[in-house]
Amino acid sequence: MKNTRLTIILLILALAAFAQEPRPVYQGSTSVAVDTTSRPIARQDKREFSFDSDQVTFSNVFDGARLTEISRTGENAFTITITPENAPINMSPWYAFQVRSKRKKEILVTLEYPEFARHRYAPQISKNGREWKPLEVARIEEIGRDPNDKSFEARPKSIRMRLKVGRTPLWIAAQELENSSRVFAWMDGLAKKRKLKIEEIGKSTEGKPLRMMTVGNPAAKKFVMVISRQHPPEVTGYFAMRAFVERVAGKSRLAKQFRKDWAMFVVPLMNPDGVDNGHWRHNDGGIDLNRDWAAFNQPETRAVRDFLARKESEAGGKFFFGIDFHSTWDDIYYPMDKKFTETNAPGLMWNWLDAIKRAIPRYEPNIRPNDKPDPTIVSRNYFMRAHKMEAIVFEIGDNTPRDFIKKKGTAGADEMMKLLLDLVK
Ligand SMILES: [Zn+2]
Structure with missing residues (x-):
């Protein structure tokens, strides 16, 4: 099961490398016919991801979630992979997950997207899934912003977040969760x-x-x-x-x-x-x-x-x-x-x-x-x-x-x- 899913993810990444639309495509310029016959999509494995040594648990078991893979990279440090449903696709990495910890602490969470994608949505946080506020800018570190790209759509490759977690699940999402x-x-x-x-x-x-x-x-x-x-x-x-x-x-x-x-x-x-x-x-x-x-x-x-x-x-x-x-x-x-x-x-x-x-x-x-x-x-x-x-x-x-x-x-x-x-x- 796991191997099949990884194969699908790798296939998506390979396809994504050939994506025709690395930059946002504006509706205003759309006029070319495209094939809209259904194509396969990769589904997420919906489950909880527990890390006993840190007593931290992540979850994507809710509507609107997107968390493809997660790995522990150090003490209280994690990397979450966010891959799209299929490709080519424009670069709007949408992520949403929950995290909780048995003890109050700070953790580091790095988001990782496919090579073609760039970070788009600033993280929003919530304690109940209804009221949201932006995560403070001081808690976000941008990764891999091209200093030479002065265009207005220039975006970092990814971000790393410093999150305060505890027993109450914290929701982190790209935009408010409106499922x-x-x-x-x-x-x-x-x-x-x-x-x-x-x-x-x-x-x-x-x-x-x-x-x-x-x-x-x-x-x-x-x-x-x-x-x-x-x-x-x-x-x-x-x-x-x-x-x-x-x-x-x-x-x-x-x-x-x-x-x-x-x-x-x-x-x-x-x-x-x-x-x-x-x-x-x-x-x-x-x-x-x-x-x-x-x-x-x-x-x-x-x-x-x-x-x-x-x-x-x-x-x-x-x-x-x-x-x-x-x-x-x-x-x-x-x-x-x-x-x-x-x-x-x-x-x-x-x-x-x-x-x-x-x-x-x-x-x-x-x-x-x-x-x-x-x-x-x-x-x-x-x-x-x-x-x-x-x-x-x-x-x-x-x-x-x-x-x-x-x-x-x-x-x-x-x-x-x-x-x-x-x-x-
Ligand atoms: Zn749109």
Whole structure:
């Protein structure tokens, strides 16, 4: 068993060496068709890893965990290997594990990634898996940052953390842990508070529900589509989506007016398998879902495709606006280029971006339009081509302050509602 798994890991490392995308690939430049037929993934061995001489135990037995291998390198010193689900893959090493010790002490934990990867996410820590805070910078040592690489995506090869541990398990994760049960709890809470409908529009590769929430009037004929978490670790984009949706579902006069004859459909968790299995980017079919919006080989993308078609024909209505929330190195908006005017509301997206700029003082949005919608490949292009939506990829930086994310989500919702209400005056 162990040998098989090591062989798989070595195979992944070998494949990773040939990875085509050593640097982040921006959604804005995506236009080349890729094969999205399912490919094998390597699963983690879910278990506890105990080191008797130090009386320290690590665990990856929870949803959202990623800890591939661990070895003891000295007294109270450990190296954790984090490998992706398969390769090639972009370099977003996602790690999450628990550690506890019989005695209070400090331990050293070094993260080790495949050769092609770089460190991306600053560690967050938690005592209960719900409230998180960043690990103090003084406790993190960067390893192998190339001093000659001045590009903004330059990252260290790895990090070493000095952790205070004790009997209460300490959670360490790349970004706050927002696994499927946390996301579904948020949905259920909001649905209860605001009397929203939740339905299942399909099942993931592993059979998890793909849940969709309706905000607004279910009998409306004017629609907005919102999705997030196609890429598992992109938690900051998910936070922006949450603020956005809460605002539209909220108590403001604007929101109440908007909900009278608009309906917004929200799929907060497009990739529950990838999220719960700690994948760096792909679903359980081993595929980047946001490359599957032309071939539709994966059940997650098919579920949304079928819903959009069904809704449009059954209700006799139209989709006007679509947002796909993601995270990357920086806050970036990827709309379609202004030249694409064959939509249900030409120019709306650019008016929205202008309105956001006005609504958040001293904020200069980073906007990178896409001018190659075909083949559709990514959700935004499909939303525009198949349903004439004004559509955008809304990216939030990994390290964007969480209160500013909320502000952007809220402002984005208000400005969208105003523009959509104006549309029919
Ligand atoms: Zn993404």
